[in-house]
Amino acid sequence: MDIQYIGEQLLWGKIGNLLVFTAFTAALLSAISYFFSLRTDDKSWRKLARQAFAIHTISITGIFALLFYLILNHRFEYVYVWEHSNTIMPLKYILSCFWEGQEGSFLLWMFWHCALGWVIIATAGEWENGVMFVISLVQIFLASMILGVVILGYKMGNNPFVLLRDHPDFANLPFIKMPDYLSKIKDGRGLNPLLQNYWMTIHPPTLFLGFASTVIPFAFAIAGLMRKKFTEWIKPAMPWTFFGVMILGTGILMGAAWAYESLSFGGFWAWDPVENASLVPWMTMVGLAHVMLIFKHRKRSILSNFILAIVTFFFILYSTFLTRSGILGNSSVHAFTDLGMSGHLIIYMFFFVALSAYLLIKNYKALKETHEEEHLSSREFWMFIGMLVLVIGCLQITFTTSLPVFNKLFSLNLAAPVDAIDHYNKWQVPVAIFICLLIGVGQYFKYKKTEWKEFRKKITLSLMLSLLVTGLSAFYLGEYRVHYYILFFASTFAVIANASYIFTVLKGKLGNSGASIAHIGIGLILMGALISNSKKEVISRNLKNVDLGKDMPNKENIMIEQKVDTLPMGNYYVTYSKRETQGVNVLFNIEYFQLNPQTGVKEKQFELKPFVQLNDRMGNVAEPATKHFLTKDIYTHITYAEIEKPQSRHTEDEHEEEYQPAKNQMLAIGDTFITSNSFVILRSLKKDLDRNDFQLNDSDLIVGADLMIQDINKKIYESLPVFVIKNFSIYTKSTSVDELGLKFEFSKIDPATGKIELSVSEKKSNKADFIVMKAIIFPGINILWIGCLLMIIGSVVAIRKRVIQNMNSGNSTEK
């Protein structure tokens, strides 16, 4: 059956498919050629290899450009475009469409490998063959993830240029038979609202550049094993390792910033499996950078260099497997969809593990070192210990994160710890304490051996100062767990000792103080994380609640009625003034007031506009708003709001408006009751009413309820509903106060008690708009962000120094 579909542009897809296959084949050719170039040292092989890699790069870039073009032009005949974009999306989020889907993020990753590959070709010299062989191998695997061909009944990868009507999910749907189906598709599915955030336009590319950078030390290590140059690879790989530490670290921190700004869990780190999956390789890469330094100065720890380079890359593959195989399922907020790639990913992982293991075992004898042990007072000894502490931290994180994998492997039923943060902190706080102490003392140790006396002399001042600061901090920190005080001390020490190192030992030469600056950064990050987490204060205390104990914090959300409530929260008084709709967002104006003690007036300090993004398909998403101060942040998040607000139900004719179900009140004279907007007092019962109105006889009864109504602005209204018994039948004449939307009916008299029953109805619009919100103060969060900046700056300085040293080819004579 041949249907002539209307309006499709199929040429682009054909070009795209051609490029995908070219990219794959060129990577294959490049790997083979580099392999022979490595074996034979024949220049013509290398020429071929470079050409193949060039074609590969052009194809990947072409795929990128083509996909971009299709998204920009809303070519919804392509599944990828339809799934990840729509027509109302602002231009700035179009790039984000790339990383929402698996195919696009693989493309991005491959693109970075290409870019880094060309830097290697330009700079690596004799290492080009080996390193580029490994990179090309990796590219073969990545390119196979977007091939989308079926081989022996197994579908390999997912092609980004699949047509909507060819997608297996839609195989039997009626639209396939409609020639004009394209004109019926009004719009694409659009981007997940969580990704529509500026951090999401820069976090994924940075993180993927970090991922891509781990392949280079790995490729150098494998090349070193293949060329049997077991130590020479370390020096050229070193600047790359520092580069990776910086970029991957920046990427992770950007993710943390995104979580802090736009996710609802209230914090920058939640030990989410996906976060862990990128943190672990960063930690092993930091370990690698330090054993590389050990090698540089002492020509030892060669095996550790190999193992850490390989392990770092392995963890990148493992994290890819965790996030993309769908195995995390319910346990993570931002794992990718399962596209049936787990088998493929496992093969990918095992191929590189097997390759590394084979080469390591084959060369094990040559890698064994025999030399005297490190001295206890040597810098290399403590750097090695620091690396081990990091590895221990990684082991614990990896183990807990891998619970879903163990469930699958051993068919268990384990779920993540109920208090995950507590579980991780139990382990990672001691790790952080050790790391901070080592960061503090590290540089005061000399390579080989240090005079203890001199060491003590240099370190004492920093130690005393840190103790003093910790002692003083007790006034602020107050009652606190002991290990938090220890971490506070350790991080303070890391900062002070490194700062003093810059001034006393390096004499303020910033070009040489990359390590110290980065270490100060790490110290500040941990200090900021400690303070903001342990001293965070939920000020939206819900006091209407039963205490369920420490395990069930159920006092964190508070309800505010629009214009009615002014609730005390911490030092503030908070009101909810209005809501407004801007495009797909509903913004809630939350105003914070503070009491001026002189005048006794509540003065407005600032307002925040947390919002809810409406998204029919993926569900509404609430996004917090945060007020930043120098010493603290105030985080405000809407946890519940009725999106179909009552006000919108206003009809043209006010009288037509429906009342809410009536509520009955039993009242004696003088009693008061409350409606949503006023107080009502039954002042008296009036019997001297004009009987003629109802043509009553003497035996009949007439009573009026004299009501005084006071609204929130203290304005007084009066109302007189009437109760009549005429010829033994009951009649009532209800009254209403239109200004307040109230209706009163005098419905009963209890002769025994003299009480009356008043049935009160309120208009639906009277139901005040309300929200349920959460407000948290994060103190000291800026310490963390300053730390992040310093860590990045320090790494850049350190990379610069390494690159300059390597350029001066080997005659580096560092102390």
Added chain:
Amino acid sequence: MKKTHILGIVIIAIAIAAILSTLADSSTYASFSVAEAEPSKTFHVVGKLNKEKPQEYNPHVDADLFSFFLVDNEGKEKQVQLHKAKPQDFEKSEQIVVIGKMNEGNFVASDILMKCPSKYNNSSEDMKAVTSQR
């Protein structure tokens, strides 16, 4: 004994401790009947929302209490009292995981995870909707 050997032993010891602590801290996916048998222990219960039965959320009284009926994977139904605000788009959830313990016939939950079908992988549902709009 060399320092490296001591270090090796220390690392292995810590690794074992990490594994044991993870196993000790980890919770278990279970059904209501298992949770009922061990009321002192916290469980993850997976199930579906019973949309027929009432959900109660009355922030005027308590903004941190939301109750609904959940049918677990064995078909057993319990009322869940979640001590949190009512989650956004609760009704749209396809699968729910509640974390907590049994108490007097109700499941008292401290946390909830929801899987919304619409977030991913229901492209065919969406397409059906598209093509039925004539």
